[in-house]
Amino acid sequence: MNTMLELDRISVSYPVARARQPVVQGLSLGLEAGQIACLLGASGCGKTTVLRAIAGFEPLDAGEIRVAGRLISSPRLRVEPEHRRVGMMFQDYALFPHLSIEQNVAFGLRRTAASRRGQQVDRMLELVGLRALAGRYPHELSGGQQQRVALARALAPEPDLLLLDEPFSNLDVDAREKLAYELRDILKSAGRTALVVTHNQAEAFAIADRIGIMQCQCLAQWDTPYGLHHHPANPEIADFIRRESLLARRATACLRGGPDTAH
Template structure:
């Protein structure tokens, strides 16, 4: 497989009254076409800022972002977000509450004629298991159903790359893991390349082909889930994986006790 997304020595920073605040420094990774990648780390480690930079919402201080070999961002180049062939699914889903599910999904399809829009919306709602909810409004749906609508809307224009920002964080633990598997299966079916950011290890290991462990703006290891478990790059990565796995086990044990 060929590399679709290439981040080369990325640096991102903000100007503050106290000076420059470095958010991400010298980060590089490659994501192959058709693969699902995940940036995993605690809040404030820079993972969402990377997603925003790929989408075109944050300028780079150094490095470059390429998609399919084309430079999207560098110090000299900044392609507009709408021209990047990148779809984004936000943490809060960002659905329009005053229009129906079918109109939410059709929002990015204005370049198609009416017949093509209707066919594309029907295809996507079938894909995400919401064929009977086209005329519903977002507030009439469960959190998991709203998430599926957001995914359908992000996929509708046919982006080369899909970005997912903490997409399961508003759901309860049981629903979160189940939907992570469902989203993975949908992306496998469509063949999309996707990059997810999360602080939840269970989500990352459920969905991703490659996982990047982030800490304080640095990418410590970009590897397969198995390699992270068996061959952590350093003590921090090994400790992070073990600690998060233990917390997940305790959470599952608590859920079983509550169910009993």
């Protein structure tokens, strides 16, 4: 397999007063073409900053970012976001309320010939199961359907890499894991490479081929879901996996009215 995304010891900081506050430090990872990966960790650990750096919204203090073998970021080089062949699906979906579903998906294809644009929009709506709703508007759709529209729009320009920032955060808790499996199926059907940010372990394990656990602005472990469960790199990761698994089981029991509802 070919490496689609390579982060080589990247560091990012933000200005605070007259100093710089480190947010990501010395992070390295590699993602193969066609794989789906998740960055998992608590709020403030730097995972969204990693996405923003890959997308071109944040400069690097150190290290390099390559997509499909092409250098797109370093302290000396910063390719503009629109020239990176990287798509991003934002947390709030950022759909245009005055445009139909079909027009929202077509928005990223403005420089594409009209004949091909229509074919690509139809193909993306078919992929996400919304072709019958092409003429509707975002406010007429459920949260899960809006998520699919945002995904179709991000996939339409056929980016080399797709970035998704907390894609399930606006959805009901009982719908998130189901939609995570559906999102995985759509991405796999499209043959796309994707990096997802989440703080929810159940979502990460439902969607990802590889998971990165972030702790204290660093990547503590980059592994398969099986590897994280059976070979955690440190006691903190082991505790995190156990704690999140217990919370997920209790939440499921509460939804079903099971015996854990009283705890």
